[in-house]
Amino acid sequence: MFGFGNKTKKLEKKYQQLLEEAYQLSKSSRSKSDEKTAEAEKIRVQLEALKETQ
Numbered sequence: 001m002f003g004f005g006n007k008t009k010k011l012e013k014k015y016q017q018l019l020e021e022a023y024q025l026s027k028s029s030r031s032k033s034d035e036k037t038a039e040a041e042k043i044r045v046q047l048e049a050l051k052e053t054q
Contacts, residue, residue, distance in 0.1 A: 008050055015043045 022036035 011047050
């Protein structure tokens with residue numbers, strides 16, 4: 001129970017950061033943008049799993 005909120009906030013911040021990087025990269029390198037989007041998707045799955053366990 002303790003620590004989930006902190007981990008969730010960190011993951012949410014990382015998720016938003018990756019989405020922003022993907023957006024910026026989409027203007028110059030589509031493949032790198034896709035990689036960042038895939039990383040963000042993995043974090044989103046982790047976030048959903050954490051929220052389900054709370």
